[in-house]
Amino acid sequence: MMNDERSEALQLFLRILRPMEVTIFPLRDFPLINPGDDLGAILIKELQKIDLIDGDIIVIAHTIVSKAENKVYNLREITPSSFAKQIGELQDKDPRKVEVVLRESREIIRMNERVLISETKHGFICANSGVDKSNTPGETVIALPDDPDLSAQRIRNRILSELGKTVAIIISDTFGRPFRVGTVNVAIGVAGINPVEDLRGRFDLFGYEMQSTIVAKADEVSTAAGLVMGQADEGTPVIIVRGVKYSHVEASVGVLNRDPDTDVFR
Numbered sequence: 607m608m609n610d611e612r613s614e615a616l617q618l619f620l621r622i623l624r625p626m627e628v629t630i631f632p633l634r635d636f637p638l639i640n641p642g643d644d645l646g647a648i649l650i651k652e653l654q655k656i657d658l659i660d661g662d663i664i665v666i667a668h669t670i671v672s673k674a675e676n677k678v679y680n681l682r683e684i685t686p687s688s689f690a691k692q693i694g695e696l697q698d699k700d701p702r703k704v705e706v707v708l709r710e711s712r713e714i715i716r717m718n719e720r721v722l723i724s725e726t727k728h729g730f731i732c733a734n735s736g737v738d739k740s741n742t743p744g745e746t747v748i749a750l751p752d753d754p755d756l757s758a759q760r761i762r763n764r765i766l767s768e769l770g771k772t773v774a775i776i777i778s779d780t781f782g783r784p785f786r787v788g789t790v791n792v793a794i795g796v797a798g799i800n801p802v803e804d805l806r807g808r809f810d811l812f813g814y815e816m817q818s819t820i821v822a823k824a825d826e827v828s829t830a831a832g833l834v835m836g837q838a839d840e841g842t843p844v845i846i847v848r849g850v851k852y853s854h855v856e857a858s859v860g861v862l863n864r865d866p867d868t869d870v871f872r
Contacts, residue, residue, distance in 0.1 A: 628849040630834050632842040645674035646764040653769060663774045663850055665831035667843035668794055669741050671757050671777055672748045679706045681745040703747055710735035710749050726750060729863040730794060732781045754795020755858050762797040774799035778828040784871045791832030793824035793859055800853035801862050822862055823852055
């Protein structure tokens with residue numbers, strides 16, 4: 607490696623080491639969202655209460671997006687298939703919810719008497735196709751938005767149009783991970799932010815060229831927001847993340863889905 611290249615690599619590494627000040631705060635007292643609500647209008651109203659700035663990242667829990675888009679199933683209206691009944695009996699689960707999971711699935715990846723891991727229509731690998739009973743009343747369950755990227759883009763466009771601010775939007779959900787206990791917040795839809803940061807071809811402090819380092823930037827931001835977003839009755843569904851350096855190149859969240867040919871966990 608030439609001296610000038612080593613010097614450039616050293617300066618880049620030192621810039622990376624320089625502490626990045628990131629601020630994470632919630633939109634407090636965000637109102638409950640009901641099916642069919644105009645989430646964009648409600649979000650605009652709440653954002654007017656803070657000093658939103660260009661470059662902010664708004665992380666939104668998918669549950670309120672799904673509710674606004676009527677991705678809520680009333681289990682009393684669901685007739686389970688024979689296959690759903692078999693799985694329900696095996697796992698001691700409501701076969702109607704299992705039926706919803708199957709409808710939201712592209713493929714069942716793994717299943718035993720406790721869990722059902724599936725691939726959603728979006729290409730996400732997660733438990734129960736992301737279908738959840740949390741934060742929804744009565745005999746209802748919430749599924750993921752049909753097109754989370756499009757949902758994020760609509761919200762971003764509306765903020766630009768009505769507030770004049772250029773921000774990034776991440777729609778998030780909590781997923782489990784292979785070989786790790788517990789769930790973390792991850793991105794399932796993005797707008798205005800490249801979900802990945804490709805460091806391949808850059809050099810480290812000692813002049814070695816990085817060959818395989820790709821950072822899941824949108825997932826990192828989502829996980830950080832998850833610390834403030836919380837769970838259950840103390841949670842808040844909209845988080846502002848400020849100070850993160852990110853690429854504004856538009857890309858689908860689908861780039862975070864590992865290709866089956868390189869997925870050693872299937």
